[in-house]
Amino acid sequence: MLKIVQTKPYSDQKMGTGGLRKKTKVMMQPHYFENFIQSIFNTIGNLAGKVFVVGGDGRYYNDKAIQQFIKMAAANGVSKLIIGQNGFLSTPASSNILLKYKTDGGFVFSASHNPGGIDGDFGVKYANETGGQIPTSISDKIYESTKQITEYKIYESADIDLSKIGNFKLGDMQIEVIDSVSDYVEMMQNIFDFDALKQLFQKGFSMKFDAFNAVTGPYAIRIFEDILGAKKGTVINSQPLPDFGGKHPDPNLTYATELLNIMNNPNSPDFGAANDGDGDRNMILGRNFFVSPSDSLAILTDYYSIIPAYKNGIYGVAKSCPTSTAVQRVAKEHNLPYYEVPTGWKYFVNLMDSKRITLCGEESFGTGSNHIREKDGIWAILYWLSIIAKTGKSVEEITREHWKKYGRSYYLRFDFEGLDTSVADKLMQDLEARLPKLEGKIFDNFEVSEAHPFIYNDPVDKSSTKNGLIVKFKDGSRIVYRLSGTGSSGATLRVYLEKFSKTELDKNPRQMLDNLLAIAMEIAEITERTDKKEADIVT
Ligand code: G16
Numbered sequence: 001m002l003k004i005v006q007t008k009p010y011s012d013q014k015m016g017t018g019g020l021r022k023k024t025k026v027m028m029q030p031h032y033f034e035n036f037i038q039s040i041f042n043t044i045g046n047l048a049g050k051v052f053v054v055g056g057d058g059r060y061y062n063d064k065a066i067q068q069f070i071k072m073a074a075a076n077g078v079s080k081l082i083i084g085q086n087g088f089l090s091t092p093a094s095s096n097i098l099l100k101y102k103t104d105g106g107f108v109f110s111a112s113h114n115p116g117g118i119d120g121d122f123g124v125k126y127a128n129e130t131g132g133q134i135p136t137s138i139s140d141k142i143y144e145s146t147k148q149i150t151e152y153k154i155y156e157s158a159d160i161d162l163s164k165i166g167n168f169k170l171g172d173m174q175i176e177v178i179d180s181v182s183d184y185v186e187m188m189q190n191i192f193d194f195d196a197l198k199q200l201f202q203k204g205f206s207m208k209f210d211a212f213n214a215v216t217g218p219y220a221i222r223i224f225e226d227i228l229g230a231k232k233g234t235v236i237n238s239q240p241l242p243d244f245g246g247k248h249p250d251p252n253l254t255y256a257t258e259l260l261n262i263m264n265n266p267n268s269p270d271f272g273a274a275n276d277g278d279g280d281r282n283m284i285l286g287r288n289f290f291v292s293p294s295d296s297l298a299i300l301t302d303y304y305s306i307i308p309a310y311k312n313g314i315y316g317v318a319k320s321c322p323t324s325t326a327v328q329r330v331a332k333e334h335n336l337p338y339y340e341v342p343t344g345w346k347y348f349v350n351l352m353d354s355k356r357i358t359l360c361g362e363e364s365f366g367t368g369s370n371h372i373r374e375k376d377g378i379w380a381i382l383y384w385l386s387i388i389a390k391t392g393k394s395v396e397e398i399t400r401e402h403w404k405k406y407g408r409s410y411y412l413r414f415d416f417e418g419l420d421t422s423v424a425d426k427l428m429q430d431l432e433a434r435l436p437k438l439e440g441k442i443f444d445n446f447e448v449s450e451a452h453p454f455i456y457n458d459p460v461d462k463s464s465t466k467n468g469l470i471v472k473f474k475d476g477s478r479i480v481y482r483l484s485g486t487g488s489s490g491a492t493l494r495v496y497l498e499k500f501s502k503t504e505l506d507k508n509p510r511q512m513l514d515n516l517l518a519i520a521m522e523i524a525e526i527t528e529r530t531d532k533k534e535a536d537i538v539t
Contacts, residue, residue, distance in 0.1 A: 007035055010035060018345070018486055023120075024121060027122040034072060035152060044104075055087060061118075071155040074172070090378075116277065117242065120243065160177075162177055192386050196390070197382065200228075202229060205271070206230075208271075211237050213244040214278070216378065253538070266288075280366060296384075297327045310369070315337065318348055320343045320362040321470070322482065325409055354459075407502035408504075414537075415539070443523070446519060449472050451472070469482070495526075
């Protein structure tokens with residue numbers, strides 16, 4: 001039975017860098033989730049004939065949210081939903097299904113790398129027919145709609161059993177429950193040479209993959225263990241759990257401690273990797289060796305010609321502004337068009353759709369290509385394995401060779417977390433106002449060559465976006481400041497540091513960047529304004 005529920009707006013439903021992300025308990029407030037979904041439906045308009053892909057990363061409240069979503073979609077006149085079995089779909093798998101079956105959009109219920117559970121975070125990522133998350137012009141309209149909502153529509157009915165693959169109906173709406181993994185596997189088989197990868201494992205190559213008890217476990221087991229023949233037990237924490245087993249599913253040097261402990265000893269496997277909660281981020285490790293995401297993008301680009309899907313050439317390459325300049329040097333060497341966009345995968349989508357780029361990546365552990373319109377964690381791992389299979393070299397050897405050829409961008413990100421939003425906003429505003437006066441100033445041995453906000457003019461839709469503040473120095477070093485757009489409360493100031501060296505290739509990044517860190521703290525008056533003497537997280 002169709003029901004119309006009266007509701008009142010919430011004032012805080014503005015999407016950030018990757019959809020709406022909130023504390024789980026905030027999302028569970030009466031009508032909160034429903035208001036947001038109805039606002040998206042209202043913004044889309046006529047839903048007759050529309051088909052959407054739906055899934056999530058298995059975190060707490062996923063099951064309830066998906067059932068509510070199904071009932072609201074039916075009540076709003078959606079024609080069909082394609083849903084991952086048990087409600088599971090990784091973000092890259094969802095983008096693939098969305099494009100493969102030419103649907104009108106996709107919903108992934110995930111707060112990505114943020115912790116799950118009732119005391120953790122919950123989120124909604126919404127992609128449109130491009131396969132990528134919606135541009136700001138649309139998310140602004142949705143936000144306006146959330147501020148005016150008075151009612152939502154929902155079907156009153158029993159829950160749909162999502163454990164069974166097959167076709168179902170709710171009212172006039174069709175529901176197809178699909179295997180969450182098989183379309184994704186087929187796509188990977190079309191990109192990479194699976195026979196070469198099988199041979200690698202046959203030769204005794206060993207690896208560990210940490211799925212953090214989130215959505216990628218079933219994908220990783222199917223691909224690495226069942227198909228490629230990696231040893232059973234290669235995938236750890238493979239069972240998706242509502243609270244991720246208490247783990248923080250953020251693949252970086254701070255949170256992937258279990259995997260780092262496995263990899264940081266002389267008898268470790270040859271290769272280590274992890275994905276985040278919804279499977280779009282990746283971390284790459286060798287034996288006792290970490291590959292920074294910026295270097296990873298540069299190395300993948302350098303080797304594009306060994307990958308079957310890219311061997312005939314790639315359009316170009318892009319990175320987000322705070323990501324290190326390593327890939328820019330590779331683009332120059334290969335004569336590839338090169339772009340720099342604001343933080344947020346959605347900014348790569350126009351460049352892919354207009355055939356300007358094939359590969360792209362970000363410092364925040366995301367790499368991907370135009371096979372879909374999201375970053376893709378398992379894709380990045382298969383790409384690295386392909387390079388290893390082709391060259392017969394270790395992760396460390398491949399990375400050191402890269403530095404030898406191109407020089408090394410020492411790179412780290414410092415996060416100052418839990419800041420009062422007004423303090424953080426004021427810090428950025430005042431810093432922006434001071435930037436013009438910085439040019440020519442000398443701090444320690446560093447002379448400022450440029451200081452300005454990062455402004456991106458999209459070559460396709462002609463929109464203009466300002467995100468982050470850049471201070472560049474004469475020797476090529478850079479500081480980038482920006483506020484995170486993925487937190488669920490308060491503000492996080494991110495300070496990204498990069499120092500390039502052509503000759504010093506074997507230093508400790510922290511030591512190489514220490515002076516620059518002190519300068520970055522001084523320029524932005526971080527301690528005076530936030531009381532923080534050091535960053536909370538360094539990645
Ligand atoms: C999201 C976006 C990424 C972006 C990241 C940045 O990632 O999809 O493109 O790099 O946020 O986060 P922040 O604004 O906190 O720096 P995800 O994996 O959280 O969806």
